Amino acid sequence: MAFIDYYSVLGVSKTATTEDIKKAYRKLARQYHPDLNPNDKQAHSRFQQINEANEVLSDPEKRKKYDQYGKDWQHAEQFEKAGQSSTGGFGQGGQGFGGQAWSGDFSGAMNEEGFSEFFESLFGRTGSRSKRNVKFRGEDYNAELHLNLVDAFTTHQQTLTVNGKNIRITIPAGVQNGQVIRLKGHGGPGVNGGQNGDLYITFIILDHAHFKRMGDDLYTTVELDLYTALLGGEVTLDTLSGKIKLKVQPETQSGSKTRLKDKGFPMYKKENEKGDLYVTFNVKIPTHLTEQQKELFRELQKLSS
Amino acid sequence: MEKGDLIRAEEFCNHYHVEYGFISELHSSGLIEITTIEETGYIPQSQLPELEKLTRLRYDLDINLEGIEAIAHLLNRNKSLQETIHGLEEKLKLYETLYGV
Numbered sequence: 472m473a474f475i476d477y478y479s480v481l482g483v484s485k486t487a488t489t490e491d492i493k494k495a496y497r498k499l500a501r502q503y504h505p506d507l508n509p510n511d512k513q514a515h516s517r518f519q520q521i522n523e524a525n526e527v528l529s530d531p532e533k534r535k536k537y538d539q540y541g542k543d544w545q546h547a548e549q550f551e552k553a554g555q556s557s558t559g560g561f562g563q564g565g566q567g568f569g570g571q572a573w574s575g576d577f578s579g580a581m582n583e584e585g586f587s588e589f590f591e592s593l594f595g596r597t598g599s600r601s602k603r604n605v606k607f608r609g610e611d612y613n614a615e616l617h618l619n620l621v622d623a624f625t626t627h628q629q630t631l632t633v634n635g636k637n638i639r640i641t642i643p644a645g646v647q648n649g650q651v652i653r654l655k656g657h658g659g660p661g662v663n664g665g666q667n668g669d670l671y672i673t674f675i676i677l678d679h680a681h682f683k684r685m686g687d688d689l690y691t692t693v694e695l696d697l698y699t700a701l702l703g704g705e706v707t708l709d710t711l712s713g714k715i716k717l718k719v720q721p722e723t724q725s726g727s728k729t730r731l732k733d734k735g736f737p738m739y740k741k742e743n744e745k746g747d748l749y750v751t752f753n754v755k756i757p758t759h760l761t762e763q764q765k766e767l768f769r770e771l772q773k774l775s776s
Numbered sequence: 777m778e779k780g781d782l783i784r785a786e787e788f789c790n791h792y793h794v795e796y797g798f799i800s801e802l803h804s805s806g807l808i809e810i811t812t813i814e815e816t817g818y819i820p821q822s823q824l825p826e827l828e829k830l831t832r833l834r835y836d837l838d839i840n841l842e843g844i845e846a847i848a849h850l851l852n853r854n855k856s857l858q859e860t861i862h863g864l865e866e867k868l869k870l871y872e873t874l875y876g877v
Contacts, residue, residue: 648866685866692874
């Protein structure tokens, strides 16, 4: 856990006035606020840093303590005790910044209120915002839920564990890759009675070996033997909702496509509505021909030329 | 829309400590919907996340209505661009698979 230079976080000098700090905070908060940077984890973390720096520097008492102990923040408590028991202990000038440059390091863990361990050590868990008693909304959480294509095909329930709590959610059929749902109040806890943040779940739909999905339509490839492709017939096709029989027209070309209406993916929150299934035929040329087969093909060749 | 999907605008204002004038202005600017039933304003539940976001912009960041309008417009544009990129990525992935590129 490293010392954090709150002044450099806000980009102000150590002699900055309260007004300078307020201005710098507002400017940076507008730049990095999570609402203005959706799904940007870096901006989110920067916003927490800015908030923390403002929390300390905008409060005269916290700022004084922070300025007084500087890099010796780890011993702040001992210094305070010493200061109380003897006169002339640690004065204002004794352990200040002295013009040293420290680099802010927020890489350490943040507590559930979004404050660093450094902050907690210096001001304690209850040190945050208690003086002003301002309510702050909890942090929004972002999570990814990976589903395979078959799961996303039907409405089903899943239980998620968020911060030790089990949440049962219903996932409607047809959920799209990248779609985000919000679970209100399942984010970080609010501060000073502020409301909890929300949990945003992004669905990641995994690829399927035989089906590709685009919107509500599905795409697949069916292999046809040469004779069925030439003379027509029927093939059985495995779809996500079961087997279907597919009629093959005579003289079907390799690479040609057919559309099966309403055999695609269910439309999100539209009961009984589905996209289409596009089937591409891939004609397989027979191998290991017998001499007799070769002869018959030669006959065919002669007839065609 | 059923009344069960609506939240009384005044209730929202009390809960979030915002003035009714603020959401009324958002409504006038076309940023949120307000449904009026028997002279009482209601907010559709589906609008809540957007309204909460706009409230945070106003009260946490001290952005005025004109600024909020501009931001809302840019965020929508950004969202639509993200969706276009996402759609194109999906399409590209499909073609790459189908044609073995």
